Each structure stands twice: as structure tokens, then as C-alpha cells.
Amino acid sequence: MSHRRFTPHPLVLRRVTVLRAVDVTPRMRRVTLGGDELGAFTRDGFSLPAFASPVFDDHVKVMFASEGPIEAVLPVQLAHGIDWPPSETRLGRDYTPRRVAEGELDLDFVLHADGGEQSGPAEEWARRATEGDELWIVGPKSSTILPAEADRIVLIGDETALPAIGRFLEERPIAGPVHAVITIADPSARQDLSSRPEDDVRWIVAAPGDGAALEDAVRTLDPAVFSGTPYVWAAAESRALLPVRRLLTAHGVPRSHTDVTGYWHARSVEETTAPDDARAASVPPPLPSPVGWFAVRAALQTGVFDSIDDTGSTAADLERRLGFGAGTAAPLLAVLADHGLLLRDDDRFRITEAGAELVADEHERERFDGLEADQVLALADLATALRTGSTAWEHRNGRTFAADAESDGEVGAELAEHAEGLAYLMPALLAVQPWDEGALLSPQGPGADVVRDALVPGSVAGRWTITDATGPSVVAIHAHALAHRTDAEAHRYLAALAETVEAVLLLEATNVDALNPSVSEDELVRVGVTGTGLRSADRLGEIAASAGWERADVQELGWGVSCLTLRPRTMAVLSESGEHAAP
Known part of the structure; x- marks a missing residue:
């Protein structure tokens, strides 16, 4: 699987206010936001950076509450990131910064003809927005690194993609002619864009989510547009983009040069015709058949x-x-x-x-045919595992999950791929920097490559050195190294590191990610695989203590992930505590 490269940004919660609101077209309302928190500011004793959105398709999350005060649904600001506590009334929507200027931020909101059933909380807020109104935003969390070698650009989208397309044409982050295909629900939605004579911008009137219309429009482009080294960006209703994905594959456009994103998802007829009280019912649906x-x-x-x-x-x-x-x-x-x-x-x-x-x-x-599915299948032996105190994975496969990860390259690769999400937290780790200048740093664990990539600039600058060695002067950074291990295996893993390095930094999930809609099921799968649920920082500290380490510090990086600093305990302390046994 190929992956697009991106630059992560520190996640900051900001309170902004409406400066003005204008209708760009009858179907698009532009709200200009401002306020002190677009610049560098301080909250709860934390010094937080100024807002930055360097790339045309960055997005911020705007926050609303379905009921009750907005404060009840906001994330918790950390020194270098955020955490999302559970909330049943949180409504978050992603929007592209249309324009970023000194002290100002423009967000564009699509307006449906009469508001009506298609409208959501963001559109309703935008319709009423007047000077002085408040809005809470988070992000951007990252910016895509665009392929500099692209010699032409293809932009495909519906009305929801217009802010990103318009910003691209104004900023021109990639040189070369632009070929744009844009579907709009009504001719009045057409906007004046900053196109050049060499560009080809095509407007197609079609119903929102009409995949056939979007596909037909893309097919009218000269096939030569997709040859060479193009960069193809597309955003629209998720299912409407399926034929576009197939066309790009047929044209042989490499995935490293495509960015196809579903911006919204059309509701089914049953969903849109159901009464409001039925859609909002809190009674859980019956368990589906396996x-x-x-x-x-x-x-x-x-x-x-x-x-x-x-x-x-x-x-x-x-x-x-x-x-x-x-x-x-x-x-x-x-x-x-x-x-x-x-x-x-x-x-x-x-x-x-x-x-x-x-x-x-x-x-x-992967939910049906991959490592995630194999973990679910192991739950067939969950009852036996719960009674015996072992793991369902071991009952089904004859050895622990960690043992499989060490011997099976595909399992190890899957764990490394899962750890790629740590890249979003690397700005927080570098800001915390729980090591001394000039330190020898050794990234380890499934997330080692992510950590190593983040450390390279500092190593080039001579602030620290990256090494694969061990030794009394080495700080070992173990990223997601314990999450797939049982408590006993985690103990042995840490015990094996004792007296081999100066310190160990553990990057591990220690709190529930409340944005995960299947968090309870994921926790049960974790129990089936490792025999334990999510380990708190205190629990990791207990395991570390039993293995000869002392927890020196804990830094929350965001999204429930913490960095624990472990230092070797003295033999005298170990002797007095008697903490040599595995937990």
C-alpha cells in the first residue's frame, strides 16, 4: 500500500469570532473569522502557536453541540496536543480554509436551497452567523506534501470541493496547467476562479452526489492529461468518487500522485424519510448476524x-x-x-x-480480510481465555500475538502501518523533547520509522544523533512496542532493556480515543489479543517498576497517547521493593 506524505501540525483548540459573512453565490456563504487566538496565545498556562494552514486542502474541525453548552463537547487542550473526552452531544464538521491572511480566516459553507433535511449544524450556523458570533475550531492536524515533479494538475470535485479548488488556483502550489472538473447543483453556484489561459475549467450542472455525471465529465478529458506525471486531486460525495478512482487506475496514475477524498456521504432514502424522532432514537439496534x-x-x-x-x-x-x-x-x-x-x-x-x-x-x-479480521476471529475463543487467564489469540493460533509479530513479517508490517498515525503526534514529542541536547536516540518498536523520520532534521542540525546501538548513553524510544504484548511479555521486554540504555521513552496509548465510534468493541478485541484492556500510564509504570525501571515523567501527546520516561532503578531500591516478579 502506498501512502501520501504529509507534514503534521500541533493540534490547538481556538475560539474565534465572526468578522463578517457574505454570500459568494446563492449556494455558498463565506464567513470571515478573526480573534486573538488566530495568533500565538496562552490558555491554561500553555503557550500555543499561531494558526497555520500552508496547503490548499488543509481542513479544520468546527465544533457544535446537538444540545447543551458548547463547552461540554470541546476537546481538552494539552501543552502540545489535544485529547477528546467522551461526549454524546458533540458534532464536528471538517472545512477547508478558503483564505488565510494576517488575523483572518475564511470558511465557505455550501447552502442548500431551503435549508431543509440536507442541511446540518454547520450550514445552519453559517446561515445565522453575524459579527461577533463565536466558533470553536481545531486544526489543521497536517498538510499534504505535494509532488514537486508534477507537470500538470487535475482537480475534480463538487460544490463542497470549491473552497479547496479556488484556493489552489489562487496560490498555485504546483506549476503547470490545471484541468478542473466541477459539478454544481445549479448554474447560480458557479464562481469566478483565478484560472489562466492555459487552464481548462469545466462546470457541469448535476444533482449533488451524481456519480454518473462526475464520471462522464472526467471521461471527456483528453487521456493525455493523465499521462506523464500529473497530480490528481478529487473531493466529492464518497460514492460518487468510486468511478473516478477506477478511471485513475485505468489511466495508470500512481497512487502517490492522487488524492481522492470523500468529503460527505449521501444518506439513503430510508434515512432521509425517517421521522426525526426515529433517527434520534437512543435504543441500540439489534446485534447483526455474523x-x-x-x-x-x-x-x-x-x-x-x-x-x-x-x-x-x-x-x-x-x-x-x-x-x-x-x-x-x-x-x-x-x-x-x-x-x-x-x-x-x-x-x-x-x-x-x-x-x-x-x-x-x-x-x-482489512475489517474482513486482514490482521484486524484475524483478531476478530480470535474472539471465538474468548470465553476459554477469560476463564483461564490467557489470550484468545493464543488459544486459536498456538502462540501469543507478539510471538507471531516477531516471526511473521506480514504481521510486523501491519503493526508498523498502524503505528503511522503517530506521525501526527511527532510535533508534540519534539516540543516536549524528554532528552538532553546532543543525546544518542535509538527509535525502536513498530513506530520506529515514524519516530526516526521526525528526528532526522534535528540530527542533521547536530542537536542529537540517531543510532541503532545500545549503551549507557543511549535514550531508546520505543513506539507502540507494548500494545501488542501481554502484561508478562511487556515485563520481559522492559526487563531485557535494563542496564542496556540510559533511559527508555515509551510512546503508548494510555487513554481512550473518544472519537473512535467502535471504541468498546476495539477494547474487547484488545482483550482477546493481549489479555488486557488499555493500559493506563499508572499501569505501565507498575509493569516498568517490576522490570527494573522507575517512571520519571509522563507527557500527554494527544489523542490518548502518552510519552513515559523510564530510568533504571538502583539495585538497592530493587532489593527493598522485591519487585522482580512479572505482574
């Missing part, structure tokens, strides 16, 4: 989705192509159709947009 999950897993693993023709395929067609036994494909296809991934037309089945979206989204696929 049969659908297993059907999707089997379809992905056997290539069912890839084998279905554009015109549709019968069960017998797929049995013949994939070598299935007679009569086995029909029940599988029927279940996939029941879940909206296939469409049944008499005896033929076609893949739906939802099915195509699943196949195209590598991260979504």
Missing part, C-alpha cells in the same frame, strides 16, 4: 467481486470461473445482495456502488 461478515470475508478472499462482469454474472458463471462447487455460489451471492453489496437482476448479479467502494478501500477490506 453471517454477513463471513460472506464478505469469503467473497474478498476468493475474488468474487473482481470476477463479476460489468453486465452481471450468474452463480453458475462464478462457480465456473472460481472453481466453486456446484450450488455453492448462489447462497453466498444472495447474502451479499441482502447487504447491498450486489444487485440481483433475475438470475444475474452486479456489483453495487457500495460493493465497489468496499473493494476499492484497502482499510475497509
Whole structure:
């Protein structure tokens, strides 16, 4: 899997005020924000940096409360990041900074014809916004590093993408001609953009979320536009972008030169016609049958989705192509159709947009056919594990998850990929800098590459040195090194480091990420894999103490991740405490 490069930024919660609000078009309202907190400021004793948005498609999260005071839904500001406490009334929406000037920030809000069912809290706020109104924002958390070698640019989007497209055309972060395709719901939504004679900007009137219209418009572009080294950026309704993704793949545009992002998701007919009290009901839905999950897993693993023709395929067609036994494909296809991934037309089945979206989204696929799915499957032995005090993973696979990670390169690579999210927290780590100038720093663990990349500039400048060695003068930074280990394995891991380095920095999740919608299920999966839930900083300190270390400091980096500084305990302290046994 290829990954786009980005520059992380410190996450700051800011209170801004409306300076003015104007209608750019009948369907777009621009709100200009200002206030002291757009500059460097101090809150709760923390010195926080000025607002910065260097790239055209950065986004900030604007905060609203479905009910009650806004203060109840705001994140907690840390010295170098934020944490999100649980909240049932928090409503966050992402918006692109349209213009960033000295002391001012413009956000553009799409306006639906009558407000109505399509409008959300951000649009309703923007409609009423007047001078002096307050708004709370967070971010940007990162900026994409654009490919400098691109010789042409293709911008694709609907009205929600207009702020980013307009800003790109004004700032021109990449030289070269621009080919833009923009769908709008009404001719009145057309804006004056800073295009040049060599640019090609096409406006298409189509209903919001009309994927066919967007696909047809992109197909009208000269295929030569996609040859060479283009940079293709697209943002619209998530399912409307599926055919665009397929077109880019067909044209051979490398993923490193594409950025395709679903800005919003169209609600189904059932959702938009349900009464408000039904949509807001707090009664949890019934537990879904696991049969659908297993059907999707089997379809992905056997290539069912890839084998279905554009015109549709019968069960017998797929049995013949994939070598299935007679009569086995029909029940599988029927279940996939029941879940909206296939469409049944008499005896033929076609893949739906939802099915195509699943196949195209590598991260979504991992829920059914990847390490995440293997961890879920281990829960079949959860009852036995709970009774015996072991792990479900070990019962199912014959050895612990950590043992598999050490011996199986694919598992190790998956852990390293998961650790890439630490990149957003590297500005906080570098700001805290829990090591002395000139230190020897040794990144370790699944997140080692992320930490190493963040340390390189300081190493080049001579502020510290990156090493793979151990020794009494080395500070070892272990990133996500304990999360996949049992308590006993964590103890042995830390004990093996005793007297080999000057200090150990542990980068580990110690608090729940309340923005994760499946946090309770993820915690149960963690129990199945490691035999324990999320370890607090205190619990990690206890394990470290039993392994010969003393917790010297704890710094919260944000998003529930902490940096614990461990230093060797003296032999006298160890002897008095008797803390040699594994927890």
C-alpha cells in the first residue's frame, strides 16, 4: 500500500469570532473569522502557536453541540496536543480554509436551497452567523506534501470541493496547467476562479452526489492529461468518487500522485424519510448476524467481486470461473445482495456502488480480510481465555500475538502501518523533547520509522544523533512496542532493556480515543489479543517498576497517547521493593 506524505501540525483548540459573512453565490456563504487566538496565545498556562494552514486542502474541525453548552463537547487542550473526552452531544464538521491572511480566516459553507433535511449544524450556523458570533475550531492536524515533479494538475470535485479548488488556483502550489472538473447543483453556484489561459475549467450542472455525471465529465478529458506525471486531486460525495478512482487506475496514475477524498456521504432514502424522532432514537439496534461478515470475508478472499462482469454474472458463471462447487455460489451471492453489496437482476448479479467502494478501500477490506479480521476471529475463543487467564489469540493460533509479530513479517508490517498515525503526534514529542541536547536516540518498536523520520532534521542540525546501538548513553524510544504484548511479555521486554540504555521513552496509548465510534468493541478485541484492556500510564509504570525501571515523567501527546520516561532503578531500591516478579 502506498501512502501520501504529509507534514503534521500541533493540534490547538481556538475560539474565534465572526468578522463578517457574505454570500459568494446563492449556494455558498463565506464567513470571515478573526480573534486573538488566530495568533500565538496562552490558555491554561500553555503557550500555543499561531494558526497555520500552508496547503490548499488543509481542513479544520468546527465544533457544535446537538444540545447543551458548547463547552461540554470541546476537546481538552494539552501543552502540545489535544485529547477528546467522551461526549454524546458533540458534532464536528471538517472545512477547508478558503483564505488565510494576517488575523483572518475564511470558511465557505455550501447552502442548500431551503435549508431543509440536507442541511446540518454547520450550514445552519453559517446561515445565522453575524459579527461577533463565536466558533470553536481545531486544526489543521497536517498538510499534504505535494509532488514537486508534477507537470500538470487535475482537480475534480463538487460544490463542497470549491473552497479547496479556488484556493489552489489562487496560490498555485504546483506549476503547470490545471484541468478542473466541477459539478454544481445549479448554474447560480458557479464562481469566478483565478484560472489562466492555459487552464481548462469545466462546470457541469448535476444533482449533488451524481456519480454518473462526475464520471462522464472526467471521461471527456483528453487521456493525455493523465499521462506523464500529473497530480490528481478529487473531493466529492464518497460514492460518487468510486468511478473516478477506477478511471485513475485505468489511466495508470500512481497512487502517490492522487488524492481522492470523500468529503460527505449521501444518506439513503430510508434515512432521509425517517421521522426525526426515529433517527434520534437512543435504543441500540439489534446485534447483526455474523453471517454477513463471513460472506464478505469469503467473497474478498476468493475474488468474487473482481470476477463479476460489468453486465452481471450468474452463480453458475462464478462457480465456473472460481472453481466453486456446484450450488455453492448462489447462497453466498444472495447474502451479499441482502447487504447491498450486489444487485440481483433475475438470475444475474452486479456489483453495487457500495460493493465497489468496499473493494476499492484497502482499510475497509482489512475489517474482513486482514490482521484486524484475524483478531476478530480470535474472539471465538474468548470465553476459554477469560476463564483461564490467557489470550484468545493464543488459544486459536498456538502462540501469543507478539510471538507471531516477531516471526511473521506480514504481521510486523501491519503493526508498523498502524503505528503511522503517530506521525501526527511527532510535533508534540519534539516540543516536549524528554532528552538532553546532543543525546544518542535509538527509535525502536513498530513506530520506529515514524519516530526516526521526525528526528532526522534535528540530527542533521547536530542537536542529537540517531543510532541503532545500545549503551549507557543511549535514550531508546520505543513506539507502540507494548500494545501488542501481554502484561508478562511487556515485563520481559522492559526487563531485557535494563542496564542496556540510559533511559527508555515509551510512546503508548494510555487513554481512550473518544472519537473512535467502535471504541468498546476495539477494547474487547484488545482483550482477546493481549489479555488486557488499555493500559493506563499508572499501569505501565507498575509493569516498568517490576522490570527494573522507575517512571520519571509522563507527557500527554494527544489523542490518548502518552510519552513515559523510564530510568533504571538502583539495585538497592530493587532489593527493598522485591519487585522482580512479572505482574
